[in-house]
Structures are given as C-alpha cells and as structure tokens.
Amino acid sequence: MTTFAIVPGTVVWLVLAGVALVWLAVLGLGAGALLGPRRLLPWLLGSWLSRGLVIAAWGAAGWHVFCQRP
C-alpha cells in the first residue's frame, strides 16, 4: 500500500488541495455570480495563443508523467 511521509512540501500540497476543494464546493453550491470552470475553459481556449500554450503544457505534462516518472 502506498503511504506518504508528511514533509513540509506535503503540507503545502494538502493546503492547496483543500483550497481547491473548498473553491469547487462553493462553485458547486450554485453561486451564480462566480465564474466556474465552464466559463474558465472557454476563456482559456478562446485564442490560438492560449490554446497553444495549454496544449503545450498538456504535452509536457504527459511526457513527464508517462516517460520520466515511475
């Protein structure tokens, strides 16, 4: 079974994950005035420049995870 040692970096990741979860929960509760992923993604993919950068990041992440990491 995989276990993780609680080191300072892990604590930061847990805080970030908590913030992200709370934010998604707030969005999910139906705060209509807030901008959720459904409006963020069209904005992010709204131009060639931004779409190209996102696809480049996606490709680099795939290479790192599937070709470099165990």
Add this chain to the structure above:
Amino acid sequence: MWGRRESNPHWRRFKRPASADWATPPGTRFFCGPVIISRGDMGGRPAYRYAAFVRTSRLPNRSFIHRPSGRTSRSAVGFALLVAGVIALSAWQAQLSRDSAGAHWGVALVVLGAVVSAIILGRRRQSRTTAAWIAGNIRAVRSWRSQPVGAVISTLVWTVVIAGVVGWDLVSFIYQSPALPTLSYFIGHVTRYRVGRGLFFALWLVVGVFLVSGWRTETPR
C-alpha cells in the same frame, strides 16, 4: 360591413411593417435551403424553436432552427472510433514502462497528432483572434472596478489556485528535495501500477481531446 378597403376607416392605420424590420432582429441571418439562423447570443446547442427567440415568425408553426452541430450518424461513428482509440491506446500504454521506447514514441506521436489536429480542426474556427483576446483581457483588467464583484473574486481565487499549484510544483521541481515532493511524485505512486498508468493515460487523452476540439466556433469564420 368593411369588406372593401375604400369603406374601411381603419385601413392603413395598422400598417404591416416593411420586410426589413419584420421578424428580423439584429444579428439574425437567413439562408435559403436548410434553415440556418445564427445569433451570437443564442448559445447552447442543437435545435431551437424559432418562436423561442422571435415572437413574430414567418416560418411555419413546426419549423426548427437546425444548427450545424447537430449530432449526426457520421459524428456518432467518429465518437465511437475516438472512444475505441482512447481505450486501445490506454490499454497498450498500461503495459509499458516509462523507460521503454514504445512509451516514448506513443506519447510523442499523441502530442504530435494533437498539435496537427488542433491546427486542422481550428482553421477559421477559433472564436477570437489572439490580438482580440489579449486586448479584451487587458481591457477587462483595466476596468476591474466596474466589473461585477463575483467576477473579480472568481478571477482572484482562480489565479491563486492555479498560480499556487504551478508555482509550488516548479519550486519543488527546482529544489529536488525529499522534503518538497512534486505533484508528479504523487501521481507516480499511481502510475507505477499498470491499472493506474492506463487510467491516467486515458484521462490525459480525454483532456487532450477537449483541449484540441473543444469550444470552437460552429461555423467557419
């Protein structure tokens, strides 16, 4: 009683509007043949009742507006092939290790295919030009005081979350210390197993499909 125009006192009082302003709101275009009505603010997807948007309609009662994105049998076949391809590629990648040539070539070819597909699919279908996108963002940031409070708060929180994840991952990657694990370190604990690697690869492919094909304009500019 008023069967004849000459004897009708109301004649010409309720004049029918000229054809240009009869049931034709701004931004609406009509084409012959299959009915295509485009309005930038319609949003949403397939078929709309014309009367839902325009009260005074010249179209027959049961007419529908068919937008070009309607799911056809051809697109259903394409979708099925796409799903089969994702499953097959993921199952194949699940068997490979990160050091194998197959894994390297597989990922490289998928990324290359994604770039080529994005260029082909996106030709004249990108919703905005890069210059207009940048100008719009600059304008929105400069006029942040006049923006809705919800939009300002959302932008700030999204910026903190995304910059926090990317920035902290970058810091951890640069230091390469056991006390500062990267995000891929955690993912690596899943992808070291075949099932985990296959599932993560499928997720990565699905995300890529959305990034390549999602949120295009439905009619070429």
